[in-house]
Amino acid sequence: MIDIHDDVFTCSAKMRNDIVDFCKDKEPMSMLEIGTHKGYTNKYLAPYFNKIIGTEILDEHIEFFNIHCKVENNEIRKFNVYYDDWKTLPEVDIVFIDCVHSYDGCKMDVTNTLKRYPNIKYIIFDDYEVWEGVREVVTEFVTEGILKIEKLIGLDTLIGGHPSDRKGKQEGCIVSLV
Numbered sequence: 001m002i003d004i005h006d007d008v009f010t011c012s013a014k015m016r017n018d019i020v021d022f023c024k025d026k027e028p029m030s031m032l033e034i035g036t037h038k039g040y041t042n043k044y045l046a047p048y049f050n051k052i053i054g055t056e057i058l059d060e061h062i063e064f065f066n067i068h069c070k071v072e073n074n075e076i077r078k079f080n081v082y083y084d085d086w087k088t089l090p091e092v093d094i095v096f097i098d099c100v101h102s103y104d105g106c107k108m109d110v111t112n113t114l115k116r117y118p119n120i121k122y123i124i125f126d127d128y129e130v131w132e133g134v135r136e137v138v139t140e141f142v143t144e145g146i147l148k149i150e151k152l153i154g155l156d157t158l159i160g161g162h163p164s165d166r167k168g169k170q171e172g173c174i175v176s177l178v
């Protein structure tokens with residue numbers, strides 16, 4: 001399976017396995033992925049979840065997903081997470097945020113998540129400390145007492161060649177509502 005070593009836009013194998021490990025003792029859950037790219041992580045996680053719904057804006061990624069990463073219990077929707085109506089998205093237990101990693105983009109992802117899913121069980125952030133904006137947003141919601149960190153996941157030393165060039169930073173984290 002392609003991972004961050006092959007395609008810098010996807011996650012590491014460690015990040016995926018840490019997600020599986022975190023969820024394995026819990027009731028089977030469903031996931032919404034905000035920013036699906038070609039579907040590598042989505043396909044990897046699918047066997048461990050009831051359902052995984054991906055969202056993606058680019059047609060070429062959606063086409064790739066449908067040819068190479070479609071399995072029985074996943075799907076991809078052409079959905080602009082910053083413009084389209086989140087009310088059209090199905091109920092889920094987990095939202096996996098991995099889209100635009102700016103402060104404003106990530107803040108909108110969290111705000112939309114909490115508005116659409118006020119009882120969300122978990123939110124997973126990719127590139128938690130890799131992109132400053134993501135770290136700032138998570139820190140803000142934690143400081144405000146809205147979210148708490150459950151687990152740090154993924155690599156803690158990024159591979160060379162990552163566009164952010166932030167080596168030694170934590171790849172991901174899982175949070176829950178306080």
Ligand SMILES: C[S@@+](CC[C@H](N)C(=O)[O-])C[C@H]1O[C@@H](n2cnc3c(N)ncnc32)[C@H](O)[C@@H]1O
Pocket residue numbers: 009010011033034035036037038039040041042055056057058061079080081082098099100
């Ligand atoms: C970092 S990649 C996602 C990687 C994927 N989660 C994985 O682990 O393989 C971010 C994706 O978000 C998509 N994206 C960017 N802006 C978007 C938007 N407004 N709505 C939906 N998807 C968007 C990009 O096209 C890109 O494929």
